[in-house]
Amino acid sequence: MNRTSIVSILSLILFPLVFLFGFDKSANPNIRLQLSDELIIHGLSDGVFLVTHSFPWPCNSLVVQSENGDIYMVDTPCTPEATGLIIGWVKECLGPENIVAIVTGFHIDNLGGVSYLIENGIPVHGSDLTVELLKTDAKRSHDAMLPWLKGSPLYDYYSNLILLPPNHVFPLQDGLLLKSGEETIEVWYPGASHSPDNTTVYFHSKKLLFGGCAVKSADSTKLGNTFDADIDNWPNAIDALIQRYPEATLVIPGHGKQGDRSLLFHTRSLFHDDSGSLP
């Protein structure tokens, strides 16, 4: 049985269960839904859903529904299969007219699921540097990560996973502004940080900042995977985020629990001692 069939069968089993338990985002924005052993959707506020894919370490992506019903997916789960489960849930439970994806870097936890999105006609925005780094650096970066998976059943999966680039490309330095009704979605480059190409995404009316892998969770005591990091400039990138988004009330890190602007100050404080280990 191929992977698409598995996703289809899982969808058939899962979605009736979702309806059975009465999913209603307006009545219960704090819903917590487990789509598979490693895939969880967690409602944070009205129309804002944190997706955590533990494959094997927990990686965050985000689903946001704007007032007019459009869906924005920021980063993907690590695999096309998990991304398919999320999109299936979005279509069944949120019923959007439009789905748009944005990827914030060239690592697997930013765009591992892009192939599913492209195959299903969902536009994927990403920067020109992300496209470039996928060509020049993805294999080296990917191979550097593989030893962490030695002995894990995921080793073979990761060894064979093909990463596709975004199909709507913007110049990194220009960033990107998207409009959806009253909502403005700003994709911005604060400078090199966790990777040379990491961008952030800000939803103005929701005061919601997806910091991605540039931003660490409150319980992180290390910088994590620094294979591609610009350690010298990373603190400057965080300072730039602190300056640019003084009104942000909800901040999403690439890994771990969401928080507020204190996550930016916490990330800034980690630059005194780092030995570069996961997560």
Ligand SMILES: [Zn+2]
């Ligand atoms: Zn990451």
